[in-house]
Amino acid sequence: MAKNKTEDTGMKRRLKDQLKIYKKAVNRKDRTLKEIEFYPVHDKRVETKEYHAVHKKLAVDQDRPCLICGVRNSTLKDKAQNPYGAKQMETHHHIIEWALANAIDTDKFNKRLLPNLQRRHPDREDYKHPFTQEQISAWVDHDEDNLWVLCDVHHRAQYFGIHEITDPIWGPVDLLRDDFEKYVLNAIEQEKAKSKKHKKSKKK
Numbered sequence: 001m002a003k004n005k006t007e008d009t010g011m012k013r014r015l016k017d018q019l020k021i022y023k024k025a026v027n028r029k030d031r032t033l034k035e036i037e038f039y040p041v042h043d044k045r046v047e048t049k050e051y052h053a054v055h056k057k058l059a060v061d062q063d064r065p066c067l068i069c070g071v072r073n074s075t076l077k078d079k080a081q082n083p084y085g086a087k088q089m090e091t092h093h094h095i096i097e098w099a100l101a102n103a104i105d106t107d108k109f110n111k112r113l114l115p116n117l118q119r120r121h122p123d124r125e126d127y128k129h130p131f132t133q134e135q136i137s138a139w140v141d142h143d144e145d146n147l148w149v150l151c152d153v154h155h156r157a158q159y160f161g162i163h164e165i166t167d168p169i170w171g172p173v174d175l176l177r178d179d180f181e182k183y184v185l186n187a188i189e190q191e192k193a194k195s196k197k198h199k200k201s202k203k204k
Contacts, residue, residue, distance in 0.1 A: 033166065038103075039099045039100060039103070040099075040100070040102040040103040041102065045098065045099070048141055048142060050138070050141065050142040051091075051141050051142040053142070054091070054142045054143070054144060054147065055090075055091045055147075057144075058091060058144065058147060058149050059073050059089040059090070059091060059149050060073050060089075064149040065149065066086065066089065066149060066150050066151040066154055067148055067149065067150060067154070067174065068150065068151075068154040068170075068173050068174045069082075069083060069084050069086070069151060069153070069154060069174070070174075071083075071084070071086050071089075071151050072089070073088075073089045076088070076089070076151075082151075084151065084153040084154070084157075084160065085153065086151030086152050086153045086154075087152050088151070088152050089149060089150075089151055089152075090149075090150055090151070090152055090155045090156075091147045091148065091149055091150070092147065092148045092149075092150050092155050092162060093140060093141075093146055093147065094146065094147065094148045094162075095113070095145070095146050096140045096146060098140060098141060100140075101136065101137045101140040101141070102137070104133075104136050104140070106130075106131060106132065106133050106136060109131055109136055110130040110131055114127065114130065114131065117145060120145075121145070150162065154170075154173070159188050159191070160173075160188075
């Protein structure tokens with residue numbers, strides 16, 4: 001009898017491979033990533049008055065929650081609503097990092113990013129025309145479309161922050177089951193305790 005042409009003959013092999021990977025990985029995987037950050041020459045980061053204004057609008061006036069844990073400026077002191085112990089609310093340049101503004105090509109911005117912004121905001125007058133380099137720099141620095149509200153933990157903290165871990169790990173953190181999130185937090189606390197113990201023993 002002829003084999004069905006649509007049969008996926010590689011499925012068994014792939015499932016076996018996946019099983020091997022699953023058994024090897026068990027519950028966690030520690031790895032070291034080598035990264036080289038390339039930034040163009042730019043001035044030292046100084047908070048512009050425009051950035052300060054939009055940060056205040058998003059994080060304080062509108063009291064937007066952290067995209068990951070949901071804590072707000074108004075609930076930072078409430079332990080029940082601040083499970084990660086965040087100290088402050090911050091705004092993250094999420095499409096284009098501030099330090100990369102001087103490296104952005106105006107033609108590529110206008111061809112690749114601007115059409116998407118136009119679809120999302122058809123009524124915004126400034127999106128109806130190509131951007132200049134100056135407009136791009138201003139947009140990167142303080143436009144709401146380039147800013148996410150995050151708590152300091154999910155912005156910059158080791159093991160948690162978007163600047164500290166890879167996107168495949170950071171991205172779905174707000175969707176984890178409570179029991180799995182608890183497992184992750186416990187594992188990280190153990191890792192921190194082990195690291196502190198190691199530092200103390202090195203000092204002796």
